[in-house]
Amino acid sequence: MEATNKQINNKIYWRDYVKDIPKNDYFFFRSCIRQTFFPGAEQMFLNILKNNLNINYKDDPNLTTCTGIGYHSDIIPLETIHTIVARHFSLMNESGYSNFVISCVTTFGVMTEALNTWHEFPETLEKTRENLYKTTGRTFEPPKAIAHASDIIYLYRNEIANQLKYRLTNQYTGEPLKVVDHVGCHYAKIFPQHGVGGAEFPKVLSEMVNAWGGEIIDYPARRHCCGFGFRQYFIKESRGYSLTHSQTKFESMEPYHPDFIITNCPGCNMFMDRWQYVIQETTGKTYSEDDNGIPVLTYEEIAALLLGYDPIEIGLFMHQTNVLPLLEKLGIDFDKEQFIAMRAESMQLQPQM
Amino acid sequence: MKKIAVIGGGVAGLEVAKQLLQANIPVTLIEQSSKIGGNIKNYAYLFPDFYNAEELLNSYHYLITDPNLQLLLNTEVAKIDFSKKIYNILTKDGISIPADAIVIATGYNTFDARLKEEFGYGIYENVITSVQLEQMFKNKDIKTPSGKIPERIGFIHCVGSRDAKVGNTYCSRLCCVTAIKQAIETKKLLPSVEIFCFYIDLRMYGLLFEDLYLSAQRDYNIQFVRGRLSEASEMMDKRIQIKAEDTLIGKPLQMSADMIVLMVGMEASDFSKQFKYHNGLDVNEHGFFNPINPHNLRNLTSKDGIFLAGTAIGPMSVGETLDHARGTALSVLSFIKAN
Numbered sequence: 001m002e003a004t005n006k007q008i009n010n011k012i013y014w015r016d017y018v019k020d021i022p023k024n025d026y027f028f029f030r031s032c033i034r035q036t037f038f039p040g041a042e043q044m045f046l047n048i049l050k051n052n053l054n055i056n057y058k059d060d061p062n063l064t065t066c067t068g069i070g071y072h073s074d075i076i077p078l079e080t081i082h083t084i085v086a087r088h089f090s091l092m093n094e095s096g097y098s099n100f101v102i103s104c105v106t107t108f109g110v111m112t113e114a115l116n117t118w119h120e121f122p123e124t125l126e127k128t129r130e131n132l133y134k135t136t137g138r139t140f141e142p143p144k145a146i147a148h149a150s151d152i153i154y155l156y157r158n159e160i161a162n163q164l165k166y167r168l169t170n171q172y173t174g175e176p177l178k179v180v181d182h183v184g185c186h187y188a189k190i191f192p193q194h195g196v197g198g199a200e201f202p203k204v205l206s207e208m209v210n211a212w213g214g215e216i217i218d219y220p221a222r223r224h225c226c227g228f229g230f231r232q233y234f235i236k237e238s239r240g241y242s243l244t245h246s247q248t249k250f251e252s253m254e255p256y257h258p259d260f261i262i263t264n265c266p267g268c269n270m271f272m273d274r275w276q277y278v279i280q281e282t283t284g285k286t287y288s289e290d291d292n293g294i295p296v297l298t299y300e301e302i303a304a305l306l307l308g309y310d311p312i313e314i315g316l317f318m319h320q321t322n323v324l325p326l327l328e329k330l331g332i333d334f335d336k337e338q339f340i341a342m343r344a345e346s347m348q349l350q351p352q353m
Numbered sequence: 354m355k356k357i358a359v360i361g362g363g364v365a366g367l368e369v370a371k372q373l374l375q376a377n378i379p380v381t382l383i384e385q386s387s388k389i390g391g392n393i394k395n396y397a398y399l400f401p402d403f404y405n406a407e408e409l410l411n412s413y414h415y416l417i418t419d420p421n422l423q424l425l426l427n428t429e430v431a432k433i434d435f436s437k438k439i440y441n442i443l444t445k446d447g448i449s450i451p452a453d454a455i456v457i458a459t460g461y462n463t464f465d466a467r468l469k470e471e472f473g474y475g476i477y478e479n480v481i482t483s484v485q486l487e488q489m490f491k492n493k494d495i496k497t498p499s500g501k502i503p504e505r506i507g508f509i510h511c512v513g514s515r516d517a518k519v520g521n522t523y524c525s526r527l528c529c530v531t532a533i534k535q536a537i538e539t540k541k542l543l544p545s546v547e548i549f550c551f552y553i554d555l556r557m558y559g560l561l562f563e564d565l566y567l568s569a570q571r572d573y574n575i576q577f578v579r580g581r582l583s584e585a586s587e588m589m590d591k592r593i594q595i596k597a598e599d600t601l602i603g604k605p606l607q608m609s610a611d612m613i614v615l616m617v618g619m620e621a622s623d624f625s626k627q628f629k630y631h632n633g634l635d636v637n638e639h640g641f642f643n644p645i646n647p648h649n650l651r652n653l654t655s656k657d658g659i660f661l662a663g664t665a666i667g668p669m670s671v672g673e674t675l676d677h678a679r680g681t682a683l684s685v686l687s688f689i690k691a692n
Binding site (some may be wrong): 013014198201218219220221222223255256308 | 443467468471476587588589594
């Protein structure tokens, strides 16, 4: 009762919570938008599993979208998305796998929500079985374990740390890089028990950064939405809301001088990257000391970069906020001229606002 | 002579003991801590009249020298054996205390605010609880844990109360008026401080509570915002940024404060939570002891000779606790007479 804050400082209830993460034999579920915006990220996840962690996985070409974006925009009804989720699980059953590993945070939210709904309302599971059978002739069983791909990298963060070619250190100063983590809302805010460290301070990304030599920044808008927010973005007239939310985050993190932002959600990665570019183009404002903007990378991209994969192979030239200054800060050995040329080509192909 | 044991040396247990001793009934008073007083030790002043809590507690100190009182401090009860006609209280130190009647006056715990991680208690230094603020009143020194004299303070109501997320769906009743009392006390010590109270409803159930609320607005310029906090975050200068929705104007709100005070609610004591699993006394879904009924048998349990007093049955003010304890003492006297 009379304890001071300092005395109780180490007792955060969710801090030590780690969910049960499967260790091997993953049935991998790709993201539809990541393959468009940052295709290298998913490929790096698979490369790291295969080349660095010697882990077995299945990448099934028969999978489709989870329809999460349509679902959250009220275009796809609940019964439809349940049936589609069931089809994915059926494909997993067919392949002999039972650990479902998901690339996208929205899909992760959709699948955990479906599993929870079926658990709470068993009649919806029966209805889904019926719908799936009628439409495809398939049957299914839910997975034994479900995890987000960032959970897997979190699980193996120390094994990855042991193989790092580079660490999250500023080669010019020797100081740890300052990193902003942004965890996608649908990772743990729907079901805290499905996130490593719970909903308020999930540590899935921060612990990776710590393991790889960086320093996490806690800033006031840390848990603020990235600005994606399906409805805010999909309705063109509302895109100002999306941009405003991203701007709120950038302004909040700016005084802490972050070296980069790490994300685990396709939407967060896309919008925090793109909106910085848009703000820069429309107002001239950047949020970094070097006027470049704060690079936004996924956890697989960072892991791959530090493990020594080529930034071009990772696809880092496709980011709109230039990653080049970060590569130089990290002391990465790469073909700078080719990177610049590919980035210039990529930027010309970007859609106009 | 019947042996009467009272478990809990807070104001409820003390009042029961006082009444029984006045009737020349010897009492064994068992207290787990090193001092009598229970939760009231943490309070400087009591609502609604700012009565000095220490003065109230001191009024019981004479009991300690009463030859009919056996006071066992630092004594924690492990179990009560109900199997024989004379009950047996077993302490964690292995002492056995026989009793014909037992009064359970084990009080309450305050909600552990760390469970509301989104409010940052235990994470950000300038987030404190109402219990910690009360300690500052006792020292007559209001400073943020960072050492600054605050210019703006936010009081956050219903922390751990009416909140399904933390498993407490009940209203703790007293936090609203405590917040107003504390806000006024703060203004008395720091007249220039700005105070914002974030509330769901203001449940001013007692006589004079509403007057206190009115006075807070009229005489002390304390601001009330109807809206629950969504989160608190630490700013670079250690101030706290809070986000809420002002539900009266239907707009989100963001502001910074030098310190926020979490009005932690009352929870069932560890004692009653343990009894739920080990001793078969009736405990409700919130962990408090259930009397036979909450109307005319409010002091009695389903076991003959086992009585309840004070906040062991649910949140109560000090005055209500003392009234309840006196009723319990009367029930004990009736029990002695009947047996």
